[in-house]
Amino acid sequence: MARDAKPFRPRREMQIAELANGIIDPVLARRAGISTALLGSWDEIAGEQFADCSRPEKIAWPRRDASDEAGGYRPGVLTIACEGAQALFLTHAQGELIARINAFFGFPAVHQIRIVQKPVSQTAKHRPRPQPLKGEAARRLDGMMEGIEGDALKKAVARLGTAVLQKKR
Template structure:
């Protein structure tokens, strides 16, 4: 007999994104060795400076067999400029993580082969694309202004307005 699909309980109230997505990341995190989101969520609070800003947890690898008292190996993605320092101060980072959790979670810290990308999202294209007629209209509007700083600011403003306005079919 086929299993019934899981029925979701209605909360009958407004919820935040974090609460609504609770559990959505758990399967992916479990594949990376994390039992919960805590080490990733609170990394900035538990990691010593400067590694709270230049490194992020990648995966947690437990020794084969049962989880031992020595703890797991924490693999970190790190900015290349701080990789040597992190390699030497791995014990300091492991101690900070263990102090945060209150037990031996991390036995050693290793660098991950994956690259560190602090801003992985592609930057938005800031230069609006205009037709030649719109460019000419902006240039004509600011033609009589003598102050170069003001002229450039108005050019940027005019280009932004023309890029957002819908072309009229007149």
């Protein structure tokens, strides 16, 4: 072995999703101002009513001026693609949606939503819903959810538990 050569050290195992997100996130951030985390969590953020008919497209951040004395952060405008008549309902629910988006980010990232009425990807529409659990798996999940008080949290845990405990096809 040469004097300057470093010994081989295997890297930790990585999932393909980690590698893909590491490549895609900088591109999405530069082009659209969003991340794969927002796209991946959109179903929970948008809620059952808007998950299948909408998707975030980009966040337009305001430009910073040299004359801007505050020099601080200013929230952006989120553009959402929405299908058909659901765009009207989304318009009425945008206050709640802005609050959910900002809660997801952990800071006031968005102050306004711009809705663009157009078709949303077909892949999101035809995503199979998990079948309800039966038998021992259902009883096991019910036992795990004892003590959870909030309805929204209980539903989220039930969805996660159903996906995890379901038998692989």
